[in-house]
Amino acid sequence: MVVIVEPALHGLGRYFQQMEQGQQITVLESMQYEWMRVRSFWSFPRNAGVSYLYLARIGFFYTGRVSETCCYSCGQIYREWREGDNPLEIHRRISPHCLHLNDGDARNMPIYADVINQWPAIPWEPLLEEAARPPVDEEPADLPEAGM
Numbered sequence: 001m002v003v004i005v006e007p008a009l010h011g012l013g014r015y016f017q018q019m020e021q022g023q024q025i026t027v028l029e030s031m032q033y034e035w036m037r038v039r040s041f042w043s044f045p046r047n048a049g050v051s052y053l054y055l056a057r058i059g060f061f062y063t064g065r066v067s068e069t070c071c072y073s074c075g076q077i078y079r080e081w082r083e084g085d086n087p088l089e090i091h092r093r094i095s096p097h098c099l100h101l102n103d104g105d106a107r108n109m110p111i112y113a114d115v116i117n118q119w120p121a122i123p124w125e126p127l128l129e130e131a132a133r134p135p136v137d138e139e140p141a142d143l144p145e146a147g148m
């Protein structure tokens with residue numbers, strides 16, 4: 001029995017519930033979960049020069065091909081990441097009407113529930129330095145606890 005404490009892992013409860021009930025969930029559907037997007041970056045090139053945590057936050061997941069990323073919401077693909085890039089700006093440029101970036105895509109399940117109504121105006125960068133290590137391919141319990 002997996003016990004998920006909300007809102008620390010917001011949305012994953014529903015994910016596990018779907019799994020338990022044997023519901024089929026496609027890879028693309030699973031990318032509606034920010035946590036799954038973060039996990040998709042486990043083999044993302046470390047020298048890409050952009051934060052995979054930030055990419056996941058703004059909708060991208062890693063397709064596994066070179067540095068190719070795709071947005072779960074608008075489906076746009078981008079693979080030209082360079083050091084110093086502003087991923088949010090690039091996402092807006094290649095997909096001005098992306099639902100995730102505009103009104104917010106209701107399918108998105110962010111890792112932290114408390115960011116739902118604050119996105120994207122929350123300070124995110126301080127978190128990046130702390131978490132600037134490859135995702136650990138283990139139990140989700142490795143996630144830092146949400147400040148409650």
Ligand SMILES: [Zn+2]
Nearest residue numbers: 071073074098
């Ligand atoms: Zn998008």
